[in-house]
Amino acid sequence: MRMSYKLNKLNPYIPGEQPYKKMIKLNTNENPYPPTPKINNLLKNFNYYYLRLYPDPTTINLRKTIAKIYNIKYEQIFIGNGSDEVLALAFMTFFCQKLPVIMPTITYSFYPVYCKLYNIKYKTIPLKTNFEINLNKMNIPNGGIIFANPNTPTGHAISYIDITNFLDIHKEYVVLIDEAYINFGSESAIPLIKKYKNLLIVNTLSKAYSLAGIRIGFAIGSTYLIKGLEKVKNSFNSYPIDIISELIAIEAIKDIKYLKKNCNYIIYIRDKLSNQLTNFGFTVLPSKANFILVKPINISAKEMFDKLRKHGILIRYFNNMNNYIRISIGTIQQMNYLIETIKYILK
Ligand SMILES: Cc1ncc(COP(=O)(O)O)c(C=O)c1O
CATH class of the missing domain: 3.40.640.10 (Type I PLP-dependent aspartate aminotransferase-like (Major domain))
Structure with missing residues (x-):
């Protein structure tokens, strides 16, 4: 059976993983807080x-x-x-x-x-x-x-x-x-x-x-x-x-009030996380989004991705991004756990 000839040229988008077991999901830039009640x-x-x-x-x-x-x-x-x-x-x-x-x-x-x-x-x-x-x-x-x-x-x-x-x-x-x-x-x-x-x-x-x-x-x-x-x-x-x-x-x-409050809080968490990772010696790109792109120190991006995954934290690794990983901004508790886990991995 033959598919349309168009399919030969298709190279579909690969969405970020949606894990079936409970993980801290920092890989698809979802908002960690709920929408307006x-x-x-x-x-x-x-x-x-x-x-x-x-x-x-x-x-x-x-x-x-x-x-x-x-x-x-x-x-x-x-x-x-x-x-x-x-x-x-x-x-x-x-x-x-x-x-x-x-x-x-x-x-x-x-x-x-x-x-x-x-x-x-x-x-x-x-x-x-x-x-x-x-x-x-x-x-x-x-x-x-x-x-x-x-x-x-x-x-x-x-x-x-x-x-x-x-x-x-x-x-x-x-x-x-x-x-x-x-x-x-x-x-x-x-x-x-x-x-x-x-x-x-x-x-x-x-x-x-x-x-x-x-x-x-x-x-x-x-x-x-x-x-x-x-x-x-x-x-x-x-x-x-x-x-x-x-x-x-x-x-x-x-x-609008809820939107602003929600986004301002994400910005606050993002900037705090950026400072913490900079203090570890990571290169952190200035971000105006709900994620940051960072280059870890003393460990490759892939290794950091794999180790965080083992600890139940899912971030985004791109093999064309020159040793950078992308971390979506999570709740303040999730970010604290992330920082503690990174400290443990770097020990
Ligand atoms: C830049 C950009 N545009 C569009 C989208 C798609 O968003 P939506 O959930 O509205 O399809 C994404 C999703 O990550 C994105 O990063």
Whole structure:
């Protein structure tokens, strides 16, 4: 039996491990704290009778809630089943061009996977020696540009002013900024969508909102870009967002106070952990995300990964990251246990 010829070229994304036994999970940048408790009431009061109906294909209530927060029109918002789906649809909608799409060499590793899926040409631009995204080197002919800000797995963030200057140069094709980690201390480029009609910002509820389990992501951009995304989405799946997820997302988006408190606490833990590991002699990259990229001392990254795993702590090891490991920020108790375990391993 034969599969589609397309499968020969596919190189799927490998998600971080979801262990079946109890471990401290610091490998996929989930939020260690629960989402707003208002969701608990919502779920208790949800009438299961409604589950017989299809959900709203336009997710209008969630879009209106997000629109209010950002002071934009709901027609400027697109909702997807996780930002992975939003990104996949965006690659299809905008980046099938004659010229290659440009992205950093080191970034969210799903981007090249979409390129291969859709047969999109792409060109990667190496990071600077300090692991920052090199925007200047991206000033080359292109059929679109994508980068994550803050970037992953480095945690490096580009300033608002640098993004503005960059957008002044790139007006023809879509510039997509993936702001999955924007709420952990850097500035969103969303206000720039007014001026730059080719700018698309993608965000997710999986990290800052502690809702990886419901799979909701969104894109914000000009109505022209959003209409394009809708056209592709409606050629693929009209109802990607289920009734319960939409209701949960609305509660989470509305509770700005909880979001800020949750993120500020993660930032506090991140900075404390960075200092502690720096004091051990580790190289710790400055991070504006809910993870840090670190190079251990006196032990290889792989060995540290394996030893932590034996002690029930799961972090992320990349074999192309030059002896660095990525650690998601956990609860304060988890970080204390991590520090004690590292001390023990280094003894
Ligand atoms: C930069 C970046 N973008 C997007 C995603 C996907 O997030 P979601 O859970 O919304 O699909 C991730 C997940 O880790 C990510 O790191």
